Amino acid sequence: MNTAATYSLDTLPTPAVVLDGERAEQNIRRLADYAAQHGMGVRPHTKTHKSVEIARRQLAAGAVGLTVAKVGEAEALLPAFDDREPDILVAYPTVDSARASHVADLANHCTMRVALDTPAAIAALAGAASRAGTTVGVLVDLDVGPGRTGVPNVDALVTLAEAVTHAPGLRLDGIFFYPGHIWNPPAEQTTPLKAVADTLAEACDRFDRQGLSRDIVSGGSTPTAYQSHLVPQATDVRPGTSVFNDLNTLRGGFCTHDDIAATVLATVVSDAVAGQVVLDAGSKTLTSDRCVPTPDSGYGFLPDYPEAVVTKLTEEHAQVDIRGCPKPPSVGERVTIIPNHICPCINLQDTVWWKEPDGSLRPLTIDARGRLS
Amino acid sequence: MNTAATYSLDTLPTPAVVLDGERAEQNIRRLADYAAQHGMGVRPHTKTHKSVEIARRQLAAGAVGLTVAKVGEAEALLPAFDDREPDILVAYPTVDSARASHVADLANHCTMRVALDTPAAIAALAGAASRAGTTVGVLVDLDVGPGRTGVPNVDALVTLAEAVTHAPGLRLDGIFFYPGHIWNPPAEQTTPLKAVADTLAEACDRFDRQGLSRDIVSGGSTPTAYQSHLVPQATDVRPGTSVFNDLNTLRGGFCTHDDIAATVLATVVSDAVAGQVVLDAGSKTLTSDRCVPTPDSGYGFLPDYPEAVVTKLTEEHAQVDIRGCPKPPSVGERVTIIPNHICPCINLQDTVWWKEPDGSLRPLTIDARGRLS
Numbered sequence: 059m060n061t062a063a064t065y066s067l068d069t070l071p072t073p074a075v076v077l078d079g080e081r082a083e084q085n086i087r088r089l090a091d092y093a094a095q096h097g098m099g100v101r102p103h104t105k106t107h108k109s110v111e112i113a114r115r116q117l118a119a120g121a122v123g124l125t126v127a128k129v130g131e132a133e134a135l136l137p138a139f140d141d142r143e144p145d146i147l148v149a150y151p152t153v154d155s156a157r158a159s160h161v162a163d164l165a166n167h168c169t170m171r172v173a174l175d176t177p178a179a180i181a182a183l184a185g186a187a188s189r190a191g192t193t194v195g196v197l198v199d200l201d202v203g204p205g206r207t208g209v210p211n212v213d214a215l216v217t218l219a220e221a222v223t224h225a226p227g228l229r230l231d232g233i234f235f236y237p238g239h240i241w242n243p244p245a246e247q248t249t250p251l252k253a254v255a256d257t258l259a260e261a262c263d264r265f266d267r268q269g270l271s272r273d274i275v276s277g278g279s280t281p282t283a284y285q286s287h288l289v290p291q292a293t294d295v296r297p298g299t300s301v302f303n304d305l306n307t308l309r310g311g312f313c314t315h316d317d318i319a320a321t322v323l324a325t326v327v328s329d330a331v332a333g334q335v336v337l338d339a340g341s342k343t344l345t346s347d348r349c350v351p352t353p354d355s356g357y358g359f360l361p362d363y364p365e366a367v368v369t370k371l372t373e374e375h376a377q378v379d380i381r382g383c384p385k386p387p388s389v390g391e392r393v394t395i396i397p398n399h400i401c402p403c404i405n406l407q408d409t410v411w412w413k414e415p416d417g418s419l420r421p422l423t424i425d426a427r428g429r430l431s
Numbered sequence: 432m433n434t435a436a437t438y439s440l441d442t443l444p445t446p447a448v449v450l451d452g453e454r455a456e457q458n459i460r461r462l463a464d465y466a467a468q469h470g471m472g473v474r475p476h477t478k479t480h481k482s483v484e485i486a487r488r489q490l491a492a493g494a495v496g497l498t499v500a501k502v503g504e505a506e507a508l509l510p511a512f513d514d515r516e517p518d519i520l521v522a523y524p525t526v527d528s529a530r531a532s533h534v535a536d537l538a539n540h541c542t543m544r545v546a547l548d549t550p551a552a553i554a555a556l557a558g559a560a561s562r563a564g565t566t567v568g569v570l571v572d573l574d575v576g577p578g579r580t581g582v583p584n585v586d587a588l589v590t591l592a593e594a595v596t597h598a599p600g601l602r603l604d605g606i607f608f609y610p611g612h613i614w615n616p617p618a619e620q621t622t623p624l625k626a627v628a629d630t631l632a633e634a635c636d637r638f639d640r641q642g643l644s645r646d647i648v649s650g651g652s653t654p655t656a657y658q659s660h661l662v663p664q665a666t667d668v669r670p671g672t673s674v675f676n677d678l679n680t681l682r683g684g685f686c687t688h689d690d691i692a693a694t695v696l697a698t699v700v701s702d703a704v705a706g707q708v709v710l711d712a713g714s715k716t717l718t719s720d721r722c723v724p725t726p727d728s729g730y731g732f733l734p735d736y737p738e739a740v741v742t743k744l745t746e747e748h749a750q751v752d753i754r755g756c757p758k759p760p761s762v763g764e765r766v767t768i769i770p771n772h773i774c775p776c777i778n779l780q781d782t783v784w785w786k787e788p789d790g791s792l793r794p795l796t797i798d799a800r801g802r803l804s
Contacts, residue, residue, distance in 0.1 A: 069529070071529045071530075071803065071804040072527070072803075072804060073803055073804070074803065105746060105747070127746065127747045128747070150700070150711075150747060151700045151701050153698065153699070153700050153701075153762050153763045154445070154698050154700075154763060156442070156444045157444075175701050175703035176701060176702060176703055176762050178761075178762040178763050179700075179701075179762070182763070199703070201703065201704060205704050205707070205750075206704065206709065206743075206745065206748055206750055207700075207701045207703055207704070207709055207748070208703055208704070209703050210703070210704065210705065214703075238745075325526065325527050326526070327523070327524045327526050327552075327580075328524050328526075328548050328549060328552075328580045329549065330548035330549055330572070330574065330580055330581055330582045330583070330587075331574060331578050331579065331580070331581070331583065332583065334578070336579065336580055338523075338804070341718070341720065341775055342775055342778050343803070345714070345718065345719060346718060346719040346720045346721070346775075347714065347719045348719070370579075372579065372611075373478060373500065373774055373775060373778075374478070374500045374501070374523060375579055375580070377578075377579055388551075389526050389549050389551040389552070390526050390527060390551050390555070401746055402714055402715055402719075402746060405715050405746075405779070406778070406779070407801075407803075408801045428780075428781045430444065430445075430446055430447065430716070430780075431444040431445060431446070431711070
């Protein structure tokens with residue numbers, strides 16, 4: 059796929075991820091404008107795209123820094139900062155010496171922060187930072203609802219923050235939260251986000267009274283992105299998926315069809331079984347992730363064949379029930395799929411294709427793919 | 432990860448896929464011995480490992496050729512044949528000119544066969560083979576139950592085979608089938624495999640009477656691998672997963688625990704939420720594939736913590752319910768996970784780690800990863 063050949067949508071080998079460049083740029087700008095309007099920073103989560111070019115576009119639109127899940131991703135995306143000092147948040151606890159040392163090494167050259175939630179992570183990172191003779195910023199992680207990471211209450215958060223202030227090589231920079239449990243339609247997010255805001259207000263108050271730094275209060279998700287102002291304590295937000303969107307965000311009511319900037323181009327390879335066509339985009343392209351708001355809707359959506367249902371994926375085959383289609387796609391035809399979840403799809407690609415306004419396709423490298431730790 | 436550093440299981444950066452070399456070699460030999468005993472060939476499906484080294488081991492054990500899902504994989508695995516003439520079956524219909532031309536180009540240098548099920552695929556491949564001045568072997572695909580690809584009955588198969596014999600550049604080599612619908616325990620496979628055998632007997636009889644070649648009748652799957660003799664018409668079998676096994680094959684009763692040759696090594700990164708630990712192996716490592724025989728058993732199994740349940744995966748987090756564990760794993764500890772489905776896990780790795788009998792780890796490149804079409 060890393061060929062210099064000039065492809066069009068009619069000739070690009072399939073399966074392939076195609077980015078609508080104008081829409082991606084528009085999604086980046088829209089979030090930047092919203093955040094600026096509310097006096098918040100954007101620290102986009104790059105797990106969605108893992109691309110230097112996309113990260114560079116996000117920074118050009120005003121992002122205050124980048125968020126990554128893996129330390130290896132931080133390293134791969136450093137070139138996106140160009141002449142600016144890199145500012146990277148690792149939104150993942152670095153409890154092992156390999157990751158902690160990697161963070162500390164990078165901190166010698168740029169601003170590195172880690173979100174963490176255990177004394178073990180503090181010890182690992184403090185040890186690594188001390189050995190490297192550097193300082194790493196820390197955000198302490200408060201669970202506001204998802205129950206994935208984060209300490210359960212403000213008392214525990216304050217205890218964790220105090221431990222950070224006593225650890226060598228670490229600098230307490232503030233609070234980290236993730237409202238990943240909120241998938242309500244935007245109009246119904248007021249109550250759950252008010253609960254998050256109340257918890258954060260209590261946390262900020264305690265931090266202030268005890269003299270604990272909280273220059274950064276970092277939150278946000280794609281579903282809640284444009285309601286982030288309902289949590290006024292947040293200084294920055296970290297949406298990932300909103301740069302491209304997918305069926306999760308479309309069906310959740312978090313974007314419109316015109317905001318879908320990433321799709322999978324696939325070819326119909328078989329119609330031998332009655333009532334069905336098979337596409338060359340299986341679980342090794344679309345992943346087995348279900349659509350969160352509509353878990354029984356199948357494995358993606360074909361906008362040109364809205365009655366079609368992707369009923370089953372195996373590794374290289376998508377079985378599509380076309381019995382409801384007035385005119386189903388035929389063998390050899392290319393079809394567009396909106397994936398349920400775009401982030402793991404892009405993670406399966408070495409290269410995706412950026413579509414320019416004139417329809418031409420340009421290869422875009424997924425620079426941070428395969429950085430596992 | 433492609434470092435020359437010497438790692439042990441205590442120092443290998445996580446998450447990582449670790450292969451037990453002795454077990455993998457044993458799995459390869461066992462299938463080879465079984466097939467030899469029953470006078471069948473093995474044409475292993477390399478989609479599981481995508482590795483030149485593993486393919487070379489399978490060929491050394493007597494495999495008659497290799498099976499691939501993608502033409503790009505065929506190309507990547509050619510070195511496995513060393514001095515022997517490559518013999519590759521593309522178990523996937525090549526209906527588009529790009530794939531068909533790629534097959535034809537390779538056919539100029541080695542034996543290439545394609546399984547197909549539509550006149551469109553015949554036309555595409557015949558055109559490409561003619562343009563390249565070469566001959567491509569064809570197996571016609573009969574649906575024996577899975578309803579994924581393959582024509583529905585013997586009449587349609589004979590029609591398809593006759594079309595192949597009239598197409599320039601193509602050589603009819605026989606019949607392709609995939610008993611992928613059979614997930615019964617081995618002791619309960621007799622009846623469904625008898626039905627497959629009856630259909631194939633009818634097909635072979637018709638082929639013989641009409642003078643259609645069927646030198647190859649290729650079938651098999653991992654669940655049915657060691658019952659393949661119940662389909663005596665098959666000349667070769669194409670199991671993929673059996674080289675490593677996974678929770679699907681273990682829970683299905685198709686292997687024992689001692690046959691599990693591939694596991695994921697992960698680190699506990701958080702225990703901040705009560706009753707739970709979080710591992711650094713999310714859906715970007717384990718995939719969201721469920722266990723076919725036990726779909727509600729979670730996303731993998733921790734053999735050292737059998738009471739633990741991997742309840743939820745997000746991209747980089749596995750949430751593990753440890754409330755049933757007498758002594759749960761602690762933060763920083765490394766744990767072993769048997770994935771539900773090993774094939775898409777390995778597809779996410781650039782490098783996996785081959786464990787030698789002395790415990791040392793050697794990097795093994797996933798050569799054909801990322802070959803999309």
